[in-house]
Amino acid sequence: MLEAPRPDTLLDVRGLHTYFYTYEGIVRAVNSVSYRLNRGEITGLVGESGSGKSVTAQSIIQLVKAPGKIVSGEVWLDGEDLMSLSHAEMQEVRGRKISMIFQEPRAALNPLFTVGDQISRVIQLRENCSRNVAENHAIEMMRAVEIADPERRAGAYSHELSGGMCQRVMVAMALSANPLLLIADEPTTGLDVTVQAQVLDLIRTRVRSAGSACLFITHDLGVVAELCERVIVMYAGRVVEQGPVAEIFTNPRHPYTQGLIASTLRVDIDKPISTIPGTVPDAVHLPSGCTFHPRCPFAEELCRHEEPSMVEAGHDHSTRCHIVSGRIEKEMLEEAWELEAA
Amino acid sequence: MSLANNDSFIRIRNLRKDFPIRVSMFSRVRLRAVDDISFDIPRGSTMGLVGESGCGKTTAGRCLLRLIEPTSGEVWMGEQNLTDLKSEQVAKMRGRMQMVFQDPGGSLTPRMTVGAILREPLDLHTNLNAHEKDQRVRELLSQVGLQPDHLSRYPHQFSGGQQQRIGVARAIATHPDFIVLDEPTSALDVSVRGQILRLLTRLQEELGLTYLFISHDLSVIKHTCTQVAVMYLGRIVESGSTDEIFDSPAHPYTQALLSAVPIPDPAQRGKERLKLPGEVPSPIDLPPGCRLYSRCPYRRDACLQPGPPLFHIANTHSAACILVENSDLNREDNALSAYSQPA
Numbered sequence: 001m002l003e004a005p006r007p008d009t010l011l012d013v014r015g016l017h018t019y020f021y022t023y024e025g026i027v028r029a030v031n032s033v034s035y036r037l038n039r040g041e042i043t044g045l046v047g048e049s050g051s052g053k054s055v056t057a058q059s060i061i062q063l064v065k066a067p068g069k070i071v072s073g074e075v076w077l078d079g080e081d082l083m084s085l086s087h088a089e090m091q092e093v094r095g096r097k098i099s100m101i102f103q104e105p106r107a108a109l110n111p112l113f114t115v116g117d118q119i120s121r122v123i124q125l126r127e128n129c130s131r132n133v134a135e136n137h138a139i140e141m142m143r144a145v146e147i148a149d150p151e152r153r154a155g156a157y158s159h160e161l162s163g164g165m166c167q168r169v170m171v172a173m174a175l176s177a178n179p180l181l182l183i184a185d186e187p188t189t190g191l192d193v194t195v196q197a198q199v200l201d202l203i204r205t206r207v208r209s210a211g212s213a214c215l216f217i218t219h220d221l222g223v224v225a226e227l228c229e230r231v232i233v234m235y236a237g238r239v240v241e242q243g244p245v246a247e248i249f250t251n252p253r254h255p256y257t258q259g260l261i262a263s264t265l266r267v268d269i270d271k272p273i274s275t276i277p278g279t280v281p282d283a284v285h286l287p288s289g290c291t292f293h294p295r296c297p298f299a300e301e302l303c304r305h306e307e308p309s310m311v312e313a314g315h316d317h318s319t320r321c322h323i324v325s326g327r328i329e330k331e332m333l334e335e336a337w338e339l340e341a342a
Numbered sequence: 343m344s345l346a347n348n349d350s351f352i353r354i355r356n357l358r359k360d361f362p363i364r365v366s367m368f369s370r371v372r373l374r375a376v377d378d379i380s381f382d383i384p385r386g387s388t389m390g391l392v393g394e395s396g397c398g399k400t401t402a403g404r405c406l407l408r409l410i411e412p413t414s415g416e417v418w419m420g421e422q423n424l425t426d427l428k429s430e431q432v433a434k435m436r437g438r439m440q441m442v443f444q445d446p447g448g449s450l451t452p453r454m455t456v457g458a459i460l461r462e463p464l465d466l467h468t469n470l471n472a473h474e475k476d477q478r479v480r481e482l483l484s485q486v487g488l489q490p491d492h493l494s495r496y497p498h499q500f501s502g503g504q505q506q507r508i509g510v511a512r513a514i515a516t517h518p519d520f521i522v523l524d525e526p527t528s529a530l531d532v533s534v535r536g537q538i539l540r541l542l543t544r545l546q547e548e549l550g551l552t553y554l555f556i557s558h559d560l561s562v563i564k565h566t567c568t569q570v571a572v573m574y575l576g577r578i579v580e581s582g583s584t585d586e587i588f589d590s591p592a593h594p595y596t597q598a599l600l601s602a603v604p605i606p607d608p609a610q611r612g613k614e615r616l617k618l619p620g621e622v623p624s625p626i627d628l629p630p631g632c633r634l635y636s637r638c639p640y641r642r643d644a645c646l647q648p649g650p651p652l653f654h655i656a657n658t659h660s661a662a663c664i665l666v667e668n669s670d671l672n673r674e675d676n677a678l679s680a681y682s683q684p685a
Contacts, residue, residue: 011518048531048532048533049502049531053449098609122505125393148620162621164621164634165621191393192394192395192558192601192621192622193558193599193602193603194394194598194599194617194621195621196602196604196616197602197604197615197617198617198619200604208461219532220604221533221606222603222604222605223604223608224606224629225604225605225606225607225610225611226605226611227609228605245608246609247610249606249607249608255410261530263532263533263535263536264532264561264606265535265536265561265564265565266561266606266607267564267588267600267603267605268605268610270564270565273534273536273540273543273565274536275534275535275536275537275540276533277537278432279501279503279504279534280501280531280533299385306679313557337471
């Protein structure tokens with residue numbers, strides 16, 4: 001039996017495995033992933049393309065597309081194991097308890113209905129209210145996400161609105177169901193920076209005021225630093241490091257996290273361009289041992305053979321590295337990433 | 343125009359590009375994508391052209407190479423006025439000016455092997471014999487950090503970063519002098535982006551290349567360019583050396599753009615920012631005044647007058663804002679009061 005989760009834990013993901021069965025072989029897109037999300041907190045899920053961050057989110061709402069399959073794992077939301085629910089029950093959870101915001105808002109909206117219709121439909125389903133009431137509520141929601149002139153904009157179709165405006169509509173729609181959990185999958189990636197700043201503000205204030213939890217998927221460490229309380233770093237289907245945002249940025253322990261931070265360019269600081277050598281490994285033929293070892297400047301023999309397990313690296317901070325666990329005695333020097341520059 | 347400045351290899355003068363937009367069967371309106379822009383790029387340096395989507399930076403880059411025809415204005419490369427040339431003469435010049443595209447996969451022909459892709463520009467622009475071409479292709483591969491056995495592979499067999507290396511190899515195949523880099527790293531992962539940026543810098547040093555680097559990403563511009571021009575709705579609103587733009591931005595748009603970039607340091611969270619309300623307005627039939635008027639916190643009636651031109655600030659630094667001319671010292675206070683009440 002499971003231990004009682006902490007009272008502020010809303011989502012508890014345990015040992016999640018999602019595999020894709022392709023002609024080339026099995027892709028372990030999500031490999032033994034475990035984490036918790038707390039109420040009222042925004043958690044950033046960071047990784048490069050192919051690291052499994054989007055599939056992790058799809059697994060939570062059980063919308064993994066074939067040939068993908070959730071192989072094992074538990075997903076506890078507010079004391080309920082989502083994996084044990086029937087298809088119909090899960091459908092209820094998706095509408096009422098979990099909402100999702102996608103990367104391309106225009107593709108996620110139905111082009112044949114006005115945006116006001118789409119938001120009020122969500123409200124009608126949840127509240128079982130009349131169409132009139134729902135429409136008024138929808139306009140209120142649009143006002144809450146700072147859409148100017150919501151009465152007129154409610155009658156617009158998605159193609160008549162800009163990308164930033166469509167994303168506001170998505171946020172309004174996702175939050176109109178008052179979800180316990182909001183999953184945002186790269187919601188600002190296609191937007192301009194000045195508009196991105198507006199949408200991030202909006203997500204921050206709405207999540208805070210609703211007391212829900214938010215899983216914010218992104219590849220942009222700048223956005224994480226600005227928005228999130230906690231960070232989960234994924235690499236090749238595994239969580240390699242997680243902890244509070246200040247810890248991860250000031251005291252990153254996994255070499256991949258260190259490399260990621262070192263290679264992030266900043267507008268406020270001049271520094272040489274560092275990079276992580278090599279490329280993200282082929283998902284079908286993952287390297288043996290620690291999947292990061294071919295790109296790691298600190299890798300030793302042990303890293304090639306044995307996969308490290310998650311170890312404590314500080315208060316509420318854990319990572320997956322033989323050096324941190326003490327199996328290998330070695331110092332991780334920051335210069336290693338700079339040397340790579342030569 | 344005479345050679346006023348010997349250092350300037352690329353000189354753009356009053357470049358303009360209009361697109362006709364059909365609004366109904368009989369009426370057309372004009373969309374001015376690039377509105378009277380001028381700048382110089384010294385030989386061997388990198389000019390950054392930065393702005394948000396729809397500001398005309400890609401259109402400007404394509405006009406420079408005459409991939410699309412500019413409506414008016416002049417583009418000089420060395421002592422050659424490219425806008426004077428007939429199209430067959432431009433085709434001959436293409437070997438000297440090349441482009442690297444944003445989408446590395448989409449800009450490579452999927453049915454051609456890497457060897458064939460790299461040989462094509464050599465067939466078009468050089469008189470090398472078959473053996474010399476083979477040699478050149480191998481040399482190109484090693485210059486961009488790929489292996490000789492990659493020659494017979496197809497683009498889809500490579501990762502995004504490797505595909506962009508192929509795109510770069512194709513661009514330098516004919517020994518060009520000038521390359522337009524159109525968002526060369528925005529489709530790439532963070533850890534790979536640095537590799538491509540460093541490759542571009544190394545090739546520039548080795549081959550003496552002149553770059554126009556088009557990007558919406560200010561952090562990339564800061565780390566690769568010597569000079570920067572900021573565009574908004576078809577116009578250059580500010581230009582100067584990279585240090586001038588990033589350390590003392592003068593135009594409200596540049597200030598807002600810089601302050602909107604998320605900083606990867608949680609300690610800096612919650613710092614005071616200059617935020618622009620709303621979004622970029624439609625570029626069709628714009629009023630004559632300052633393009634930023636509808637979003638600018640410092641706006642005043644004088645901003646609706648035609649213009650403003652670029653006002654000189656220091657050395658190479660200039661900005662198109664009447665407040666720069668008047669050097670209004672109380673702007674900080676104005677900004678905060680303009681935003682104290684929510685929209």
